[in-house]
Amino acid sequence: MSRNILLNPTLPSSTQLALRRAGYETLDDLSTTSVEALSKELGIDISDSQSIITVSQRPPGPPLSQSLASLISRSQSVACSYAAVNTALGGGLPRGRILEISGPPGSFKETLALDYTRIFAEANEEVIFIDTQNMTSLATIKKTFCNSSAAADYQDLTGLLVLNSISFPFLSHPDVQSFKRTALLEKIHQVFLQASALNNLTIITTSQMSTKLLNADGSPGNFETGAKAVMVPQLGSTYLPNGRSYRLVIVPESRATGVVQLLSSPTHPSGQARHQYDLSQHGA
């Protein structure tokens, strides 16, 4: 377990921020202070101060109070049911990271987001699912859970945020100037960064694609000079914190097969890796 205050999952985020503001970076920094001194410094109760000091003194390792199930669920990375996706992500999606899944209409991006939803819910973690384009209805989500062990009760721990069709709201005010759009994307970037870093929240977005016209030499073109048209995720990368985000594109090659392509990852800012998928073999 990290000694960095910001990444410690047992301290509430308000406490983490208060500690950071007071200048404490890691739990070790707290070893020089006492319960009373900390309580005065942060302006908090003695009992709260006591719990902070206790956390800082705990030896590194899994806390004794957590159950086995929750230990497993707090594992480092999450594997979904699609082998190609897991491979593309280097084994699984690490927690507290952001995954953008884009693809043309008919690709399985919403199904993939729903798959991750099921995994988090089965691990007893809350998922906030936001659908903007009528793609995944309440009925569809409920059907997902009738096949797995009941996920109606969960700890008050939000593990996953899903933003289905995040690109769609950006089309609702098509006359908004591009600098305003950029400002909105940057605001989302900030929110994502904070939520994933401070709360270890995993965020998954699905996005539609748009077309770019390129000249034969690859430079941006227009409809007079353009020699080829390529598809790219609609929102661009502004809204995604570089060091924490994965961008995946689903590229069908037939109705049941295709490739999953990693456009970028925290370790590879511009990836090209492509992994074959076959939906008829899914689960095999």
Added chain:
Amino acid sequence: MDSVSLSSLSSLSTYQKSSLEKGGYKSLSDLLLSTPSDISRTSRIAPLEVARILEAACRERAVSINKIKDLPPEGEEKFTTGDAELDGMLGGGIRTGMLWEVVGESAAGKTQLALQLSLLVQLPSRLGGILGSAFYLTVASQLQTTRMEQILNTHPLLSPSLCSFANIQHASVPTIEKLIFVLSKSLPQYISANDQNTSSKPLKLIVIDAIAELFHTSKRTTTQFLVERSRRLSEIGTLLHSLASKHQIAVLVLNEVSDTIDRDSAPLDSGQIGYKNQFRWFGRADILGEGRKEATLGLVWSNQLNVRIFLSRTSRRRYLEESERPRKIHESILATSSNNSAGDQEPVLIRRLTVVFSSVCNPASCDYMVTAEGISVIPGSVVLLAVRPAVGRAAPSGSADVSTSPGGDLTQMRNTQVAPLDIGHVVDSTAVDSRYSTPDNEPGDDEWDVFWERNALPECVFEEAANLTEPS
């Protein structure tokens, strides 16, 4: 779309509201779509206070996040298409709260299907309906009331006692502006008035016939024009989704096709995703060489849809077995072929219906005919094109919702496309066209039409135009 006025917010002080008004901000959208520094500058409010205002306004108007168990059921309401096999293919029927598109050549049966659904939605649930009413918007055509009457009188599920024209409202929307006005103002008003009237059926189906007609033009296309067109399409899509989800309405939009033109294009670099390659999978029905037509309005419109259903003409005809003949056929006049007095039937034109993509069912394809009672699927002709694994389960060998013949990717199948009865009647296409003069593109007198037909712009051009002002 609901606009929240700033004056209605209780968390803002009067002084704040008047300053914001002086700065030109009337609604919450105006605020949220501006940068905080802009707001600070134009309304002369300190940046820190602007941040507090935004926070307070958002908190006041935030949509609450509900637990699944606390929400009313949503997403399972569906009504029949009148044909059990088609219902199965579509995942149970036409579901409300979604945007459906039916795209196809003229005379493939799009309007038939729309008329049929406007009647079927009115049925009680024991017959597969949802006791709803319909709103039919026409762009360039007239509402075909005679044909609707014929369907009403011949379809086995429908009857004048259960369905009436009174439950189908009609409006004409010949321009984009008119359509946007109807969707943003007239329809919401109609719906709320209708909801208060306890004796009328709630609106459950909106039809637009046909959206492509709004975007025909013989004007010289400029970049500016294309950008504008793209934006209006997105605006229309947003309005439709809003209506669909807020009132749990099924929105059915009819679209047209254009010829697929194979254009040479520069080769792709590795990692690049080619628009042309992909369009094949979401814009065409692409069945064994019948993929010569593609949906119009490009990727921008395709992105808006939850379901795309493609209706294509084929050059096949068949004689019908007694069991395959839709009921009441003897008493009625077939819409597309004729009986001679000896009772010998002419072969009927077969058409193909393909679910190209759908958020609620698997891609699949079937044969159908247009008869007096509307659309009817030829039994046993449903073919699954791909099985989407249900979340959490391994791919089943066949989905419970779809009745299928041995499935799999069609390109790998034996030639089950041509049923034995068809083989003697693969009529060559020129003969078909001359017998039934329902041309897809009426040649225009306008020389611009001819010019644009010869120099048709690739659909992808419209996408690019939309992106010209966006950062990559």
